[in-house]
Amino acid sequence: MAAPARRQSTMSTSSxxxxxxxxxxxxxxxxxxxxxxxxxSQLIQSQPGGGGLRVPSNRKTIYxxxxxxxxxxxxxxxxxxxxxxxxxxxxQRRVTGIQDLEKRLNxxxxxxxxxxxxxxxxxxxxxxxxxxxxxxxxxxxPPNRPLRILPLLHLIHGPLxxxxxxxxxxxxxxxxxxxxxxxxxxxxxxxxxNTYISVPxxxxxxxxxxxxxxxxxxxxxxxxxxxxxxxxxxGTEMWPGRTVFLVRFGESVMERENVLERAGVK
Numbered sequence: 531m532a533a534p535a536r537r538q539s540t541m542s543t544s545s546x547x548x549x550x551x552x553x554x555x556x557x558x559x560x561x562x563x564x565x566x567x568x569x570x571s572q573l574i575q576s577q578p579g580g581g582g583l584r585v586p587s588n589r590k591t592i593y594x595x596x597x598x599x600x601x602x603x604x605x606x607x608x609x610x611x612x613x614x615x616x617x618x619x620x621x622q623r624r625v626t627g628i629q630d631l632e633k634r635l636n637x638x639x640x641x642x643x644x645x646x647x648x649x650x651x652x653x654x655x656x657x658x659x660x661x662x663x664x665x666x667x668x669x670x671x672p673p674n675r676p677l678r679i680l681p682l683l684h685l686i687h688g689p690l691x692x693x694x695x696x697x698x699x700x701x702x703x704x705x706x707x708x709x710x711x712x713x714x715x716x717x718x719x720x721x722x723x724n725t726y727i728s729v730p731x732x733x734x735x736x737x738x739x740x741x742x743x744x745x746x747x748x749x750x751x752x753x754x755x756x757x758x759x760x761x762x763x764x765g766t767e768m769w770p771g772r773t774v775f776l777v778r779f780g781e782s783v784m785e786r787e788n789v790l791e792r793a794g795v796k
Contacts, residue, residue, distance in 0.1 A: 611726035618727060618738055628736045632761070636744035643748020650689055651675070675753050677795055679779065679787055682753055683714055686746055694745070695722055712779040716746070719769040737761045739773045746775055756780035 621634035676682040687699045701717035721739045729736050739761040750757040757779045764774045779787075 607722075607726075610722075614723060614738075614741070615726065617741070628733055631736065632740035635738060635740040636747065636759075639741040639744025640748040640751075643745035643750075644752045646690065646693065646745065647749045647752040650685075650693060654689070678790055679714070679755065679783070681796075682750065682755055683716070683777070686749055687716055690745075690749060691718075694742075710778075712781075712784050714777045714779075716775040716777065717764075717772065718742075718775070719772050721771060721773045724771050724773070735763070737763050737773060739775070743775050746777065750777070750779075755783050757783070 617638060618635070621638065622631055625631045625634065676685055683702055687702045691697065691699045699716050700719045701715070703715045703717070705711065705713035705715070707713075718739070721742065723739050723741055724737070727738045729738075743759040743761040747757060747759040750759070757777050759778075760776050762774050762776060763772075765772050
């Protein structure tokens with residue numbers, strides 16, 4: 531019966547020793563790692579809202595960047611090829627035929643054309659104003675939106691094509707048929723959008739440059755020119771991927787064109 535008494539005495543002495551140690555070193559208890567529940571509460575407090583848009587530490591997003599910051603920045607072709615291939619795969623879902631697929635690609639490019647038009651004029655105005663400040667002459671004026679069909683097509687053939695593909699289009703033609711005076715053609719001998727797309731034989735009529743046709747249509751509508759733009763395969767022996775973008779303007783546009791021509795507006 532003496533053994534249990536000794537155990538109680540040893541337990542009491544050990545508890546007394548721990549109380550004495552805690553009284554002598556009170557700071558060591560505060561340095562112990564927090565429990566898992568405390569860590570979770572700290573993480574929840576550090577992330578208010580529990581989700582949403584992640585903002586970097588400097589509180590700036592892509593919308594705070596200057597529009598001319600990426601003016602001379604080039605996108606790698608591998609990134610563009612991967613992104614555009616995914617866009618074609620997305621547009622290919624639940625389509626009934628080639629025309630439906632090209633229509634979806636056209637609809638994807640249309641809003642891009644509206645935004646590229648504003649970006650193109652903004653950069654042209656900013657570059658014109660900066661050159662006017664550096665030069666002594668003040669005769670340079672910012673570019674205006676085109677009022678006639680030919681200046682609009684030159685805008686698409688030159689500045690817009692250089693903005694997209696770093697080169698102008700290969701040709702700009704007007705229909706010689708008297709029955710279709712509202713048809714114009716923009717030619718690209720080697721469209722970049724078709725470079726990395728393999729079209730099967732049963733879909734040989736498919737032209738993924740319908741995406742670029744949607745961009746052209748968006749630019750025309752943004753300038754107030756109602757038009758319908760389609761992409762057509764016109765391959766040659768030298769340029770097998772040659773594509774012709776057929777631009778058909780509406781009747782109201784042609785009527786306005788005749789009025790401005792009689793008034794002498796260029």
